[in-house]
Amino acid sequence: MTGTWASRLIIGLTLTFLIGPFFIIIAAGLSAGDFLAFPPDGLSLKWYLKVFEVESFRESFALSMFLAVFGTIAALILGVPAAYAISRYQIPYGETIKTIVAAPIIVPGIIVGLALLRYLVVPLNFTITLALFLAHTALVLPYAVRVVSSSLNNLRSDMEEAAVLLGCSRLGAFFRVVLPNIQSGVLAAFILGFVTSFNQVPVSLFLSGPGVRTLPIDMLSYMEITYDPSVAALSALLALMSVVIVFVAEKFLGFSRYV
Amino acid sequence: MSSAFVSLQNVSLAYGKTVVVPDLRLDIRKGELVALLGPSGCGKTTTMRAIAGLMSLHAGSISIDGVDMSRTPANKRGVGLVFQSYALFPHLNAFENVAFGLRLKKLPRTEIIGRVEHGLSTVGLSHLAQRKPAEMSGGQQQRLSLARSLVMEPKVLLLDEPLSNLDARLRLEMRTELQRVQRDTGITMIFVTHDQSEALALADRIVLMKDGVIEQLGTADDLYNRPETEFAADFFGFENIFEVSGSSIRGPQGSVSISFTAKAGHLAWRPGAVKIGSGPHKATVRGVAFAGEHREYVFDTGLGQIKASAPAGEPAYELGASLSFDLPEDGALSIPAKN
């Protein structure tokens, strides 16, 4: 009995440690005072409402959304064929390619950001938006390849051969037989990529310029100037968005299979 | 070669540098049901994949109905293949699985529906048209896979171990089914099996393969009663095979003399042809197993171990018992020496 008691305590503490800050942030955003504080200084919804009135939040939210949606779509357009090629054909150094594709996860974001700034944005005169888009695509690509690979590995290749013998071209077999059967893997990769891109800080930090910022970076700079509870309110809303997305994904896709 | 419908000429097949089938020559007539028989790993699947166009030829050529198909892509050959693993499309129901190829042909809607329904009823699955493959039993999936290929009306239908994933009862059912479908449609069929009884029961002709080479080709009667090589003899139940040397035969443990004159080469006996209870040779019972109508024995003899069997009605010999036996001329298969 003491064993279960102790393990429950540990689980409880771990959960508190993981989820506790979330509740602190929600509460801090509910403050009626003018400064970020916990416990909150009175109760009101005004900071939650103010979030929607800050112009720069609206702009940076739109940019973050754009990057998360289109960066992830671009990563999937590159990643799905790559994953398919690696799993179906005995490509020389297939495993090495997978590792290299994973580099952006392993290399610290600060370095990736600096490298992109130094060697893409400055010398090639890329616009910041384009650089951000490329960076987010690259960051999401490893997830796309991994997640799609794992659902491809569960798919037997003789199905495609059967489709070919029934008259399909190889490409036709991919669209008619492979894609419908890895649908949920692709969707899972999209969600994972979306969340990853949306929450990305270090790379975006280097590539943000005047007037072009992703939401997390904008929140950082907002806090440097204004120390009011609206940042806490916004954080709580964003966390809620992630939770809802992951919850829905788990419910409909069994998301945890892929991650 | 005018009578050949499917013709493999000097076909060589390889994975990378490993040649699996060195030089295959095989002619199959229109409407024939041919069994490709051989132990696991002898190149049966590889040969089927080559005929279907899923694998390119290392050398040689394949023609179907007089047309050289060696360079024709798999989707233009008009060859159907029923995969050992069925390879059904999991996201489509039975109806759509069967309709898949017909839709690609852009046939009129009503014709597609008609042909799919006919295909499903041929294999007795009309009532399961809306089921997904995952909701069907192994036998049903097998039949669905067959229907999917049949509705395409292929020139040649290949079946890779079509019965091996089924349990004994279903296997018998599917056997009859295959025979019936073949008779009704007249489609030329080549099916792969490693089970000699399946080949004997179904095929017009049997191609016995070993290590990518045809050991013997003939009717069931030819292969069962007149196997021409040691391998073929062993495969069709002549399990006691001994080399002839002069007036005696030699086994792994030694030689014994025989009472008749035999040609040089090998002599082989089925277990049932070994005469138990009397004869010039001595044996000790090493193993005994009851097999319904028969009792199967393993004997230790001067030749080495031999296999024998006797009707279950006869008195049984216990483990360790000593007895006499004979390898009579009657029932001996003579395999001439290779030259």
Ligand SMILES: Nc1ncnc2c1ncn2[C@@H]1O[C@H](COP(=O)(O)OP(=O)(O)O)[C@@H](O)[C@H]1O
């Ligand atoms: N994809 C492959 N790559 C390399 N060798 C293979 C491959 N598939 C089969 N082989 C080899 O080719 C030989 C014949 O295989 P296969 O045609 O599958 O035999 P069977 O169908 O008669 O059991 C075997 O030795 C097998 O190991």
Ligand SMILES: [Mg+2]
């Ligand atoms: Mg095989």
